Amino acid sequence: MGGGGAASTGADGAGAGGAGAGGRDADRADGAGAGGAGAGGRDADRAAGATLRTLRYTVADGVGRIVLDRPERGNGITPLLLHELERTVEHADLDPAVRVIVLSGAGTGFCGGYDLVEAAEGAAAVSEAVGAPPPGAPTEPAVIARNHDPSRPWDPLADHAMMSRNVRAFMSLFHAQTPVVCKVHGFCVAGGTDLALCSDLLVIAADAKIGYPPARVWGSPTTALWADRIGAQRAKRLLFTGDCLSGSEAVEWGLAIEAPEPERLDERVEALVQRIARMPASQLAMMKLLVNQQTMAQGLHATQLIGTVFDGIARHTDVGYAFQRRAAEAGFRTAVRERDEPFGDAGLSTFKG
Amino acid sequence: MGGGGAASTGADGAGAGGAGAGGRDADRADGAGAGGAGAGGRDADRAAGATLRTLRYTVADGVGRIVLDRPERGNGITPLLLHELERTVEHADLDPAVRVIVLSGAGTGFCGGYDLVEAAEGAAAVSEAVGAPPPGAPTEPAVIARNHDPSRPWDPLADHAMMSRNVRAFMSLFHAQTPVVCKVHGFCVAGGTDLALCSDLLVIAADAKIGYPPARVWGSPTTALWADRIGAQRAKRLLFTGDCLSGSEAVEWGLAIEAPEPERLDERVEALVQRIARMPASQLAMMKLLVNQQTMAQGLHATQLIGTVFDGIARHTDVGYAFQRRAAEAGFRTAVRERDEPFGDAGLSTFKG
Structure with a gap:
């Protein structure tokens, strides 16, 4: 999956430590701003009996709203965020009061990819939430770090065990x-696209940036739904370059279903969601x-399966290790910028030649 | 999946109440007897941080041993048993000390299928374990019961939501x-075959009974691995009749890998497991x-997908409702015996004409 490539207004000085831990980066998108939090309704963030720390979850009028809340x-992806997401989706899917789920992100963008810095902390929080994993589990931060040490042989199947989860x-x-x-809204890059493409329908702000720059180094799509969404040729156009699309282009390319101007995004999502919520749940399920x-x-x-193994390979090639080393030395923000500048699309740009 | 059909030495008087709850029966196999509990080693039944109530789990010498312990x-299947199984398998799979998992059952047989009587209780225990499900969740006993009331239209997708879990x-x-x-050992029938066929390798006592009698009424295989295991024609031979195989026949038909005499079962499983445990974990994974x-x-x-929908249909046909009604009136043991007697294979018999 690989880390960010998103618009970033924050520094990523803390990134270096995390690099050794074999996690992924998410360029920070500082600032607050309304993400896509749904309307009130009964507070449902007791999903699966746990208090959510990385998401907000509410249910109202047939709609379950999951908001990435980092x-x-x-909204960088951590082990805890993925754990809470899986549990919350399961909870919503079991809830007869929920006919449709809306997934959105708080702040200036939807999701910048894996959050390297917080990865270790997130894993500890998962342990807290679901019980201690066995010693030496492939999901343990120390095991992941050891498996990204270029001076040792790596274990591709331990990597797969970790990433396939x-x-x-x-x-x-x-x-x-x-x-x-x-x-x-804003940006959806790297691992953020796994969230967007595993969802059924994508509504994206016309000016948002979406794509998978880690195709350039240190990543391969793992949920790998690109060809399914836009066909083989267009998927190759993006993955052979790591180039991104704007929201408007995403609609033209068939990746998204609609790309309103940013100020109309909430309104258009609501219109679509309300139409879906009018359908019987059993019809929707079928x-x-x-x-x-x-x-x-x-x-x-x-x-x-192949994409997840390839992602492990991409983190253990010469260029993969070099990227990891550069990130450890100079910070992830710098490593990502250096990755993207030769392509002319660092930050929020969707330039593609 | 459908309930039992296994050898039974116990009465099933408590079955009737459960029928209304839409669960499944497992003919009781009373008595103690050594199932297939593994050798000692470190006690690992803290899997996923929870104390196991329906399974025992131990790890020693590269082998994780899961013993169905009802x-x-x-060893009738309940929601809690399935929940604990899924968590324990995940725990074992993450454990670098585990190279191979052995699944077995305590008592006189491996597994007699879904346990109707305990189903409701088991569901409550799952709620306790993972947090309250949303009100009206398709996994709630009351919802399942309502969805098996012949005087009301049933919701096939709520059924699928329940059974697909x-x-x-x-x-x-x-x-x-x-x-x-x-x-x-002993018997592996109805839902018990889901456990056996989802496993990679089957070693079965020569005199054991294995098969899916609920094909006769009130069930369809949901994990549906029969054709994958033994080819289409042999799968049809079993599923067009609900007939069962002995362990010896299971080897002849390609369903099992070995069928030692009962007194040599443990020894032969150990020999196989020790050979597998000699392989590197990464090779095994690949x-x-x-x-x-x-x-x-x-x-x-x-x-x-189709098998799970068909299973729901099978519980909502005229014959399905009639079976459910008979079980509620006369007890499940009687209903199962009446289902099997015309075929001449009630109890431990594997007669097939």
Whole structure:
């Protein structure tokens, strides 16, 4: 999956330490700003009996709203965030009061990818939440760090064991019977695109940036839904360059269903969600399972298996180790900028030659 | 999946109440007897931080041993058992000390299928374990009961939402990177076969009974691995009749890998498991993922989707409702005996004409 590449207004001085831990970066998107928090309704963030620390969750009028709530880190993905996401999606999917789920992000953008710096802390919090993992589990930060030490042979299957659990969490959005609408504003890059593409429908602000710059170094799409969404040729156009799309382009390319101007994003998402919520839940479930089955039959299982193994490989090539080293020395923000500047699309740019 | 059909030495007077709750029966296999509990080693039943109530779990010498531990109920499957199984498999799969998992059952047989009587209680225990589900969740006993009331229209997708979560738990055995050897003694019928077939390798006592009698009424295989294991024609031979195989026949038909005499079962499982445990974990993971991919590519996702919907249908047909009504009136043991007597294979018999 690989880290950020998103617009960033914050420094990432803390990134270096995390690099050794084998996690991923998310360029910070500082500042507050209204993400896409849903309307009030009964407070439902007791999902699965736990208090949520990385998400907000509310239910009202047939809509379950999950808001990524780490705006100070560009909603960077941590183990705890994925754990809470999977549990919350399951909770929403079991709730007869929920006909449709909306996934959005607080702050200046939807999601900047994996958050390297917080990864270790997040893993500890997961342990706290679900019980201690076995000593030496492939999800333990120390094990991940050892498995990213270029002076030692790496264990690709321990890597797969770790990363495939992230895939499983993202795919909870896909496998839920309940339709999921993803609302993207600002940016949705790197691992953030796993969240967006595992959702059923994408509504994106016309000026937002979406794509997978880690294709350039240190990443391969793991949930790997690009070709499913936009066809092989367009998927290759993006993945051979790491180039990104604007929201408007995402609609033209078939990646998103609608790309309103940013100030109309909430309104357009609401209009769509309200239409979906008018459908009987059983009809929605059948329509979703029916279409998903075609995606599965076209080989998604194998694509994700290969993509997840490839992602591990990408973090253990010469160029992968060099990127990791540079990030450890100079900070992730710098490493990401240096990755993107030759392509002319650092920050919020979607320049593509 | 449907309930039992196994050898039974116990009465099932308590079954009637459960019928209304829409759960499943497991003929009781009373008595104690050594199931297949593994050798000592460090006590690992703190899996996922919880104390196990339906399983025992130990780890020693590279082998994680999961023992179904409800011998007084023929190791009947309850929501809590499936929840604990999924968590324990995940724990074992994350444990670098575990190279191979052995799944077995305590008491006189491996597993007699779903336990109708305990289903409601088990669901409550799951709530306790993972937090309250949303009100009206399709996994709630009252919701399941209402959805099996013949005087009301049933909701097939709520049914699917409930039953597909059982499939997910069974399939944790399949998707784990760690190989799983299933040791069957006595009987393995109805839902018990989901456990055995989702495991990678089956070693079964020569005199044990294995099969899916609920094909006769009130069930369809949900994990549906029969054709994958023994080919279409042999799968049809069993599913068109609900007939069962002995352990010896299971080897002849390719369903099991070995069928020693009962007194040599433990010894033969140990020999196999020790050979597997000699392999590097990464090699084992690759060999398992490689073969599983073929199964997935051959359409398992769709087969399980259809099988799970069909199972719901089977519980809501005229004959399905009649079976449920008979079980409520006369007890499940009687209903199961009446189901099987026309076929001449009630109890431990594997007569097939």
